[in-house]
Amino acid sequence: MILQIKNLTVEYAAGVKALDGVSFDVRENEILGIIGESGSGKSTLAYSLLGLLPYDCKKNGGIIFNGTEIISLTDKEWQKLRGGKIAFITQDAASSLNPVLTIGYQFREILKCKSAFGSDREAGAIISDSFKKVRLFDVGRVTNSYPHQLSGGMLQRVCIAMAIALSPQLLIADEPTSSLDITIESQIVNLFKELRQQLSLTVLFITHNLGLVKVLCDRAVVLKAGRVKEIQETSGLFAAPRDEYTKSLISSLKELE
Template sequence: MTKETILNVENLYVDFHTYAGNVQAIRDVNFELHKGETLAIVGESGSGKSVATRTLMGLSAKNADVRGDILFKGRNLNTLEEKDWVPIRGNEIAMIFQDPMTSLDPTMKIWRQIAEPALIHDEDLEYDEAFEIAVHLMEKVGILDAREHANDYPHQWSGGMRQRAVIAIALAANPEILIADEPTTALDVTIQAQILHLMKDIQKQTESSIIFITHDLGVVAGMADRVAVMYAGKIVECGTVDEVFYHPQHPYTWGLLGSMPTTNTESGSLQAIPGTPPDLLNLPKGDAFAARNVYALDIDHEELPPMFKVSDTHYAASWLLDERAPAVTPPDFIQQRWEQWKELKRRQK
């Protein structure tokens, strides 16, 4: 049964007008988010992940030119004035930012920052009630002795505790969509696992939808239901987590998977993607990944590939999927994943 679509992004473009020229940060991005699911958006730094999600929150910079449709509850968020965002931002759509130390006000007590969204969206809320809400949220995100630490300041807390506080702030108004912008980047592996487990538990309790931004495919495997792979401002592959991990079709996805260690990885076998991402001020003709793609065809340097359908839930923008394309043998580790995919499909029958 198909889940209800809660957010639909159609033909989204974001350009930044700078003295150096026009930066094409987001180029024709399309995706939908279903109720209660986690959609992971992955890619290298500079691929457009954070720009796309900040646009969903109406947080684009003043020099940004945003075009396209962001459809949420019958409204196009891209047409809203700033005043129209007040009942939405932090209330219906909330965001967990990447660095908790810069997200928290060093001069304000922790409980006050956690309670602030509730105070903003409920003018009749008393401060003692807000304090109790903050303590409850602190306990909900696993902060021990919450009442005793409610009056602490951010510098008194560890990185993991601060990240939990930022999650509590995002949850204060019980949002329907939670956007997590690399929330575990600055944390060690043990705390990272705790935070990811916490987010999954909260999602089960609240039935919220999560957009999870990361460059770490290892995190995606245990967190996401669906995955969108971004490169140079475009989504180049999207599908279920199993489809992207075990039946990847785009050479860029192959490169990302090849650089990710697994329990089967042999010493010295990790592979780096050659070259560097393109300059978004001067994008090359054709496929932006062509210069780094050892499997690139002549047409990749001339024409941008469309999204080819692999299955009802899996699409990839690669000319290798065109029926006229020559047969290409992917790397051994991708062939191994394809074999695992066949076995998964066999078991599902």
């Protein structure tokens, strides 16, 4: 078990209980889907696992990563874990990059703040190796490009490359394909499958799209209003959903199909 979440409750200062007694385990090397409608607490869950919640929110329960309780780490300890053993990708890659700096410059800055390399040559090697892992083979062009010179799909690959550069164990992807065209979306979904295999990554794949869970995830956690409604192997979830809410999600997916 790489990650155990135990009775996690998160309440924002405004009084909104975004997570309410959430418990589940994440197995090593699986792709675990977190599925739920907008506002169900998916991003709050991601931020809890990355130490990115606002200071003034109340959190209770346990988050055990590799056997260590991490819910109350210090800022410094979080900084080490984040982008190190636990990596993060968000929905809108393009806007998380700085438009006036080249991709290569931004990548080196990330490595620098993680003290990940000794020489420029070493940084170059990590960057080109990461780009190849995400199937960006024209390393020179990508490195020298500004974000506007690359397509949305390429930018998302760049962000994934930045996330996996330091060999994380756990990759948290919060709606990583939601802003992409459907053809690009399926390419990125396939990339997640490859990376899991190649890098023995564990992936927490957050989405509101049940269709993606079906094609990508080994198991899924169904979240509604901050509570876990159901956890199952994906095949079982679709063949024999146990919860009424899961049933309604599946029947709306079938209508679409």
